[in-house]
Amino acid sequence: MTDTTAFGWRSFLVRWSGEWADSLRDGETRSEDDEAAWRARWLGSSPASEERIAAMEERLGRRMPPSYREFLKVSDGWRHAGGFVWLLAGTKDARWHNDESGLADMFEEYLDEEAGPEERREADVWRRGLQLDIESDITYVLLDPEDEDQDGEWAVCTWASWRAAPPERHANFLTFMREMYREFHSLQAHRSDGKPVFVNDTTRRLDALVEKARLEALRGGWERAGKALDEAKEYGRPRAAELGDQIRRLLGQTYMVYFDGLVTNPRYAPELMPLLVAEHAAHSYRDDSTLTFHLRGTDDDLVSLAYATLDRVRTGTYRYTVTGPFGEAVERARELARWGDCDGAWRTLINAMPLWEPLGPDHLAPVGWVADPVLKPLLTPERGRELLSTPRGGQVGEAPRPTAGLDPGDLAWLAEPDPGDNRTCYRFVLVESVEPLELPGRLVDGDGTVLNEPMTFWEARRKSLHNQRELSSYDDRALMAVGRAGTGWSFAFDGDPAPFDRRRFTSPAAAASEGTRAVVVWSGLRTRHGEPFFHLSVARDGVEEYAFTYAEGEIQKSGEIPPALDPSRFFGDLEDGTESERSLLEAVGGEFGVHLPRHTIVNGRLHTFATRSWTRPPSDGETYAVIRMHWGAACPADGERTEDDGPGSR
Incomplete structure (x- = not known):
């Protein structure tokens, strides 16, 4: 709760008036009233007496809210409240608006049929509000007597049609005036009209706050630093937004994060520009006319680099690189991530954070890696907070508690419904003592098959269909993502397989197991198409050792199946297919000591290739x-x- 009645209105208004007067140029054309205000260094009027305030309240039929009442005792009105309200009412000119603007009907038309009483009450402010704007740039300022808090304060509603935004609510008159003071500062800070440099005690305090926040952020105190930078940003102070944007981006925020002032600086552009390019690529739908909007004013070389980066982002080939020991850790992390080990990749990055060095005094943290399509999936809000909490850039602080891993380290997660319940059928191949790069040689006929660049499964599917020139009703070439499945194992995973045909299915386990061991699983126990099914086959040195298939309510077995994998343990009652599936996956994972990386398969990017047909x-x-x-x-x-x-x- 804000104690608005105890606020020092006079000192606040005197400071504001003096800063306004100092911001004007000598000889600048001013109105007679502004000239008088400039000479007096006072934007207000004489204080209103208690009798005058009481007469106003009698005229209006309401007692004024405390903060506005206290303001009137210091100044009976105000000039230049922010940049767009040139004269604010005192006791004489405040009046009920009574929908003089005709805006009540307009805002009520915007409401849909489901609008509640609160929304309709907000639209009706134009009929009941007390108008305070006397002269303005088509900007309305209304005190709302029906939006009253426990202290008797009325909210302030402001709106200007040219802002293309809904009405803005301020908790009380004091809050509104503080916001207008910040607006005045922000406009002065961003001017480029040859006026005197806008420097005063307030700007010096805020600039010192920005520098203190920068060092605090490097020590890991990002929350305190963020609050200080946000305050300075509201006043338009240089560096505040650019530094704060780096914090916001690592928290997963992209809205209104532009790194203005830094992204076109040659020192910082290689780190920050790819982030804007990647965000553009994600939302542009191939309309690149706005790519350079936030790069305006830069040179042709940076514009060319932006378009080249855009091509690499769209093809999934952009790679974040940085020099020094941290750069070496980035390369190791990327190698782990592209084979599915997102937890190992993240720990590699975090462990190297104390070695990271900023590119300059306005660089708070490594953020460019988020534009790398392979590394980007490593970021979550929790991990972003961990990175920001880690001391770096030569600063000393307490290391944060590590965030929990994102991968469960098993296979059972495949039995958990995903959002939209789309993963009801899947298949995978596990091969022991073989690197992921070698899997195409075991699952494809002929030589020369290479892995695609890392991409999401759906991107790979779309690309595969785009390049496909022949479709056959008997051919089942699986598009599979590859990676590591634990110590000594690699996997190939298909999350959207073709329908299972028990009579024509041919397991790839034997061919994949030359010189080693291979496991094949195909599960459709929760499938929405046809009868539930499950297949497991295990081969060694090119020969199938054992297998079973559950389909159409029957079990077919071959070879000597280990007791832990005996299908009779799992298919007695299939009323709960999810539980049977989970138990089977736990048994397979335990038998072979394998797991699949959930986070990367679901959210990340992996290399892919198309296998030989899984049907005869x-x-x-x-x-x-x-x-x-x-x-x-x-x-x-x-x-x-x-x-x-x-x-x-x-």
């Missing part, structure tokens, strides 16, 4: 359809396979 070729008498894609059209093939067709017929 059609036998004699089995029909199928092939669709070949031609430029600009999709045409069906001219035949189906029959008993007389050869193995390659279409």
